[in-house]
Amino acid sequence: MRIATVTQNLRIDNSITSIQRQIADAQLQISTGKRSQVYSGFDGQDVRLLINLKEQRTSVESYVTTIKNTQVKTKTIDAALVTFTDITQDLRKKLYEQVEGLYDNSALALQTFANAAIDQLTNLLNQTADGKYLFNGTDTDAQPMIDAATTKGAYVQPALSGGFAGVTAAVTTFFGTDTNWNNVTTPAPGSLRARIDEGVDVTFGELANDDAFEEVFEVMYAFANVNFQPGDDANYEQLVNWGIGKVEAAFELINDMVGQNGVIGAQMKTREEAHSDSLTLLETQILDIEDIDPYEAVSTFQTLQAQLEASFQTTSVLRGLSLTRYL
Template sequence: MRVTQNMLSNNMLRNISNSYETMGKYQEQLSTGKKLTKPSDDPVSAVKGMSYRAQLTEIEQYERNMNEVHTWTENTDAALDETTGALQRLRELAVQASNGTYEEGQLKNIGAEVSQLKDHLEDLANTEVNGKYLFNGSDTKNQPVDTGATPSKYPNNTDEVRIEVSKGIKVDVNVKGESIFSEKLFDDLDKFINNLNGTGTGNMEESIADLDGHINNTVNERADLGARMNRIEFIEQRLDTQKVAATDMLSENEDAELEEVITKLKTQESIHRAALSVGSRVIQPTLVDFLK
């Protein structure tokens, strides 16, 4: 086959164009820090990248769910802590009033404090965070306790509030108000107050026993909540591990190794300069040069 000057020139121009394209690819990788700028660069890696991103998006959503979980559990735990303190103070007052040395006026003063603690327990039962009542099951828009209403209102929704914290894993974040702020609790407090005011038919020993039962219920519910909070911490740690792993896989799949890219770019620049040098010699001779 006869090789002409035109063929040499075309081959040279094509190779130089390819060299520019290669250098452009390396320069783009350096400027973006990514090996892939479009799916056609590596279809298989592009599909993997979509999968890794979907996994990261899912994990980030679970992390946002975790924030909601912490809001529920931490505020519930704080409310139960105050509830336990109030009930213990009520028991102290019951023990104090049972020694038989207090006069009628002193007992009424104790009754006034008990009334205030009763109101405080009602406030705790109606703990509201971000527009949601914590102790009324899934009916989070309506307050669970209103002793001033006719008839009085107490927690009656026992549905669980469940939040998904990992794929296929949902945890209960609420404590059933019925088990702590029940109608019996407020009835027992009213009986206690009536006894202190001299209008009741019971005795202080009964009030102490009632309060012991309510304290035990609260402690048990708080212990159960604490166990769930411990489990939530383990799940959160696993999410952190999964996020790091997915991020590393995505980085390995798409991020450019800058040292390697710089080396390739320098090598390609040397090749390109050599190609230009050779090309200048190929296209330099003309018919006039041969006629001289």
């Protein structure tokens, strides 16, 4: 039998220190439920897999964030377009009411409606989300519509007594020049775009100077500025029929915009749901690597604690030996 040496004592001390470190790790695992707080605490293969899974999770989360931000914009656009169609439909209804021929009684009501609707429609096309204009393509920092007061002040319409052709020519010429009523640049800026998945982009948005919007504004301005007088019936009737034709065509086109915007919204919702499923799977895989079985952690802690106690007892015995006791 050998008497304990300084080297043996050092080895025992190192062993005790190692066990104490393992106990501290086990305590941390019990308190956090995680196998390790750093990558070095995992096996090499698990580290590579964990890094890959977390990168995938980050990518999917970024797509989800993009979708949510884009949905705010498409929903705002949808609300604006739906309201635009509602006002256009009301305009069509009021124009049909004029056909009854009681123009001296109904012209003023239509004129009042058109004046108020111009302000509403202009504000709708100047809608923003996150401080960005939605009806000016990628030029989101520029207000697409000139304010209604300025446009109303710039527009000049001849008297209806001068003939139907003169009134329609004036309004068509005015709105045929974009700079008279909107700020959309030429050539028109591209559509808004968002990447919602790897290699998958959606384009969305409408331009304020779209022909459908222009048609409605032409009719609105024509009737907002008409000054019906006795004897203008024939010209007014022509103006009403002209307005009905333009509004009905515009109504269909704007409805198509609503439908297309809805298709984009549905596409994003489908992608968002798929991403949600992917995130659930990725999170499960990550937790399978990161998390530790609490029973396993407690069992390891108890085993290490017993080893530590045994080591302390052994150290105490060995350090209590002397030559006299040995003999």
